[in-house]
Amino acid sequence: MGRVVLLIRGGLASLLLGAVTFGAVGAQSVPPGGVSDPHADQLCVTCHRADQAELGEAAVPASACTASGCHTDAGPAEIQLSTVQFSHRGHGGDSVSVAMACAGCHSHETGGEPIAAGTDACTLCHSELLRGEGGGDCRYCHNNPTFEGLTSQGLAIPHEELPWIQGECVRCHYDVAEPPTRVSAARCATCHVDRSRITAAGIGEDLHPDHTGVGCTGCHAAGDHHIVAMSSAVDLECSQCHVRAHDLDVTASFPGAETCNGCHRPVHQDQQRLVLGVFPDITAAPSEKFLDGLTCRSCHVGRPTPAGSGAAVATSASCSGCHRSEYATVLRWWSEGSEQRQRLSDVYVSRAEGALASQASDSVRTLLESARGLVDLAGGGGGEHNIPLSHRAFVEGVERAAAAYVVAGQSAPPRPDLGRLPRMGLCSYCHYRVDQANLRPPSAAEERFHREVLGVREMTRGGA
16 A cells, blocks of 8 residues: 655645555665655556557556555545645546546656656646636645745835735736646657547547546646736836837837836835835735726826826826716825825924934934835825825824934924824725815715715714
């Protein structure tokens, strides 16, 4: 009876059949740094049967695997592959149109490679998991991603530290390659001498019943699963917004964000921070517009000047193009409200920097630097890209400047009134100007309009 060893290679799990006895050949030990395959010393015809068996190219029927002295119990009942546990014996059963055999998943390249079942075979049947129809589907294989991806502007995206990414992979990776289901006729020539006769006889026929002992990837090419396209909030294409730069025409292939970043400080990085919610020392809070599937090009539709290097801009028409016409004023309120709060926050932090510069300890300097960083990021990135997060950054920047006074042994001056945190469903989410903090109660008609627009049963004034 055999046992199953779970191997992890490059983040993908593969199943290796091990410790199997064939006649006088016993289980082999695993040498340091390598994997020993107990099938390595067997004749091809031990497993491969029928025509061309001596070449190791014939099918491997299930009976060859379950023969006496081999896997008589058809392997373990349950298997854990990556993060998925499933029934191993009779896998698929009546739930799939193609009958599954041992060789369908367990195969090896010609030669002495160990017999293994990787994920290429899985995706041929479970291709719906690769379409990104549900963000959580990606987690079946990409469990706890540990890498830090970079945006086109060099902004690190620490996947493990951003909980919203776990269920929303398709917000960034919105187009990925699916495994190929078509089979090239050239693959038939691997086993069949008269390819033209075989392909002619196979037109319109389901060839799976005659190939149950052949590995899925023996005919189907291994799935080339990779990112095809990313959200423009992550990967920026200069030509989408800029027509000319440095007296050169900007195209899809030139100059490209990487080329521009070679000379310029990575532009739009602050905007990316706001849209994606990747802010230093503040819990991740991506823009709700981004989570709803909007990209940079969803709003920045105004065409740049052909004769200059001006960029495409977002205008009120961008809002009213999708929403009701009344939304045309919201963008202006967001921009003006963000600019007001930036000025108030900047004045407060600047005064703290001037008052504490001569006696600043390391602790005071750290607080002032972080306060300045938050205010500049929120202001430079454009608060309208993520009003709740930019508001929190302004408030937190002021609070850290106030804390610097206390650490320095001084009383902090009164903080500016930045208003309450705007949240979806609150009046302050749209009416964001500082002078709109004390709105009159809406009339019955106005309240009905707002409930209809927001899709809520009741409205709440203010915020926490």
